[in-house]
Amino acid sequence: MRILLVIMVWCSAIVIAGCTGYPRFRSDGPAEASSRPASAQQEEASFTTSEYVRLGLILQSYLGKPYAGHSAYEPGIDCSLFTREVFKTFGKMQLPRTAAEQFRNGHPVGRNELRYGDLVFFKTDGASISHVGVFLGYDNFIHASSSRGVIISGIDESYWARSYAGARRVLE
Numbered sequence: 001m002r003i004l005l006v007i008m009v010w011c012s013a014i015v016i017a018g019c020t021g022y023p024r025f026r027s028d029g030p031a032e033a034s035s036r037p038a039s040a041q042q043e044e045a046s047f048t049t050s051e052y053v054r055l056g057l058i059l060q061s062y063l064g065k066p067y068a069g070h071s072a073y074e075p076g077i078d079c080s081l082f083t084r085e086v087f088k089t090f091g092k093m094q095l096p097r098t099a100a101e102q103f104r105n106g107h108p109v110g111r112n113e114l115r116y117g118d119l120v121f122f123k124t125d126g127a128s129i130s131h132v133g134v135f136l137g138y139d140n141f142i143h144a145s146s147s148r149g150v151i152i153s154g155i156d157e158s159y160w161a162r163s164y165a166g167a168r169r170v171l172e
Contacts, residue, residue, distance in 0.1 A: 047117070047171075055117060058089050059134060059142050066149040079132050082144040083119060086134060091171060099132040106168035117171045120155060122163040129165055 047055070062085075068076035077085070080099045087093040095102050103121050114120070114135045122131040133143030139155045153160060 055090050058086055062150040064149060067144055067146050077144050079144040082150060083132050083134060087170065093170065100129040102132055103129045103168060106170035109167040109169045114167055119168045119170060121165045122160060123165045124163050
């Protein structure tokens with residue numbers, strides 16, 4: 001009887017350990033976390049908890065939405081239309097249509113001063129601002145990827161780190 005109890009406890013522990021959450025969106029692992037600059041600090045936004053939740057729900061509602069023209073069943077979205085729709089829904093704020101035009105709005109924010117809700121911009125074509133996303137914290141941002149639709153990526157991933165161009169705070 002005691003052996004049976006030990007086996008049941010051991011099996012339960014294995015099942016519980018197997019049920020631990022696996023992140024839906026993750027980076028390349030712990031090695032990447034150690035390569036973050038030590039000076040990167042996150043400021044807290046002056047949002048209320050309900051505003052954090054509301055913005056998060058708006059952003060989450062776009063996850064998985066296809067990129068413009070990539071689905072026959074659902075209208076797609078590109079990066080600047082994504083940020084424009086999110087901020088219009090959240091704060092009745094009208095952002096310009098293109099990423100380059102959005103880069104001229106708000107207040108410039110240093111890389112080590114990023115906070116939840118800031119717009120982050122990239123030069124994916126090498127020459128000019130061509131991509132935008134919304135900073136989520138912990139070096140992650142949500143954006144409309146041309147290959148995978150609306151996803152969460154790490155700002156320190158090599159592709160994004162190479163093309164990072166700056167950030168703007170449009171929410172105060």
